Amino acid sequence: MGTLCASQALAQQPPAAPQAIPEALQRFQAYATSDAYKKTVSQIATIGDSISAPECKEHKPMERAAITIFRPAAFGEGPHPVDGLWMDRIKMSRCGTPVMQNILVRAQANGQPPQMQLKMPGATSANPPMQDKVMQDVLASLAKGKCTDQTKIIPVDSKLDKETKPRKIDGKGMLVEGAWKETWVFTACGKKANIGVEFTADGKGDLAHKVK
Template sequence: MSPEKTYTIYKEGEFKMKKVCGLIAVAIVGVVFVFTAGSFAERVNPGEDFRYARRTEAYINAQPMFEILYRMALEQDKKFGLQPHCNSQYQVKPLGTIILSPINFPDDRPHPTEGIWNYRYQIERCGEAKIYNTLFIATDNGEAPTPRIYYPGTTSADPLLIKDAMLSALVVATATDPHLKDCREIDVFDMQVTKAPHTVTEENRGVSGGWSEDWTFRMCGQLATVGITFTPDQKNGGTTFSINPSKSGVGG
């Protein structure tokens, strides 16, 4: 990734599929990617350095990708009711990419045929900024990957861990205010790491590598935040979690 890059988008562009000077332009969600016909095969596994995966790095960092992120951000802003009257340009700043399953590029395809990756980025508009995430899911037929909106924020939990902790977090969040008990309009508004990996006390012993987060839910027009501590399970493997009621609260 190149976090120092910033792309400014003034409005949604108009894109069409076409061939130019022997290059192949491929549309993805209304956006064009351009690749040379003689691309080489490449496979990138979770945790590997993108600097040694030139084709994948170029694909993920292609400027048209930021048009997709921009559209995903607009959709999120609309859902949360953020910046409804903002008419200034949006700045898209990449913060990082996490490979969730191996990305596989055959030598004869313009798109990966395997892989899931999470693109984390910051949107700046009208003096405010928010961090969003978009998942990209490759298709086995080699067509363009499918972008899907993911939870906002900077969580360090992987999708499976988030799924495991979500129900407990929601139960605590709804308990912060009696008026939220019957609320059915619930969205994850933000997930922020509040303590980087550190030593966590569990059963009167220190466990290294634990971290803490605040998860904020938008519930029927109110914001409810719960604190969560994640602790590596040194006996059975994996990661356990605990909800910290003292960190929970409701805001406007």
């Protein structure tokens, strides 16, 4: 899976003339901007934000920040896609502070509503597989600090600290150059933990990472 596939902000601008858009993309645009889908993804984002910051009493979805498509959606005869994988990034108001909730959406081959999975909140540029790899190292790092109960490790936010090498994306949407630093924030066994993560493109569309 390539890193940083092209994003399509489906809700921000009117679509081009219908004849200029492939039918599958038209259906996906209609699906992703439908009231039912937006309501579901907003509910998931609100749940995620409540987990990230339970001390806050107001978790309000504001807008869709972006959709990042990893595998294009395909439709059968039913209303839901039967294939496709994408990330929906929802901008939340967390007690008045803007924060992102990232939801991985996976279509089901049987045509049932897609599966939705909360991923690392915030502005991280890591794709889902890379997030999973980083999380394993984060858990190991926190365990060294005597926080070994994973049920007490809560992702809170992530942010870009510094881009140390400009990013370059090829014609296929693959990240082939670039390096940057992020901070991933957790509540770990009742204490705030800031974890530094360095990412470097490997030139093959994937990333190497280091957890500080």
